Amino acid sequence: MTVVGDNPVIELRGVTFGFGEVPVLQNVDLTIRRREFLGIVGPNAGGKTTLLRLILGLLEPLAGTVQVLGRPPREGRSKIGYLSQHPGFARDFPISVEQVVLTGRLGTGPVWGHYRDVDREAARRVLEEVEAQGLATRSIGELSGGQLQRVLLARALVCGPEILILDEPTAHIDVRRESDVFDLLRDLNERMTILVVSHDVGFVARHVERVACVNRTLICHQTEEIDGRVMQDLYGQDLRAVAHHHHE
């Protein structure tokens, strides 16, 4: 088992959020401890990505508080590496893999001028870690879906984060490669807290310690609790219908 520390790295208390008059999350409590590996599952539009965006400080809760490393998200998020499900760029943007990864170094070093040698060295190291070292000079338009995903993981890692947040990291990767990704994440979990959103409950359940089910409300399970019946329920229409026997 992974060693779990005492300090909560992420803490949500009574968080409520909605778009316009549509409620998305209601009264969500969540405490994530250091070096935990948490899976987040739930139906589409159930609020998984919204939960991540609240933790990242990209959205403000209507009620309740969010803390990252004991601080408001906007201050704490510099220690978060984030891989979004739908990155906001066009694939034909003229930029090399190395330049993409280097954007993850912004916020370190001086404001003006170019990247430093330490930045390039850090980029080289993370590309090696995600086994994409051969791609550095390629342009992003030439990458396959799986290669791009590795590069974006490298971009998330290059700032040396304490927390890694991944939104559907295996969405563009074939099934054979999925295990590789989770092996890599397990290694990374030795030094950082990891949150993974996935549509694939069964897959998450095999690899993480604790699962948060998000569908407007949030309910956590230890993965060993997820027996056949719970799994069946999780795949079903309404995740709130799952019979819960909670530890917390």
Next chain:
Amino acid sequence: MNEFLTALNQQGFLQAALAAGLLASVGCGVMGTFVVVKRIAFLAGGIAHTVLGGMGAALYYGFDPLMGALGAAVLAALLIGSIRLRWQAQEDTLIGALWAIGMAVGVLFIARTPGYATDLMSFLFGNILLVSSRDLWIMAGLDAVLLLTVGLFYRQFLAVAFDEEFARLRGVPVSFFYLLLLCLIAVTVVLLIQVVGLILVIALLTLPAAIASHYFRSLGYVMVVATLLGALFTTGGLALSYEPDLPAGPTVIMLAGISYGLSAVISRYLARKRARRSLLADAA
């Protein structure tokens, strides 16, 4: 063409026109690249057309139209940028409205200014042959501001152009750099208006960078090549238009437009050929 070269040797106004074209191509290469990769041509078009309001006001109140243009362009950039940042849902409508209102304001001012009817045409379609040496100095100064700003904050501009959300998470003040980027585009628009006028600006702002991005996969290369293409089009347009006494601005745009069309066809053909070769190589 020979006649053009002879005239270039003798005529000061042609030399000034050539210099104006070359100075404008720096802006068109560097900032045009951002316009193309960030896909904000419509936004840049809005800025360009709103400039007429500033030029008209400058004429009416009797100060330098170039300064009026600069002020209006920067104001339009800040307004349009704020619209984009705050009211994304109605971005198109609001920019379109600002576009037309800016022009309406300009036309009204010009109508109320006695004796300036001919200026309207040169604002709209450019009159590179009337560039004064003072204009050239201002253009050179604006180029210096562009290059210095982009040079200092190249990483931030690249990050904001590439992926705004990620840049924000890395602590880059995205709204600030986005507005700064638009202000620099506004400055570029004013540079290019000297050459082709405000209606045709959008073509010179986008086509050289679009052609360059057909062949080069790094932002820096695209900027350099787009600058060279911009220089080629303005100089070529000037030379082609001289002998038959055509207006220079539209000739420049025709040259750029035809080159873009050819490049689009050629680059597509090359991409297909490359894809086929790589598929066959994989199959073998």
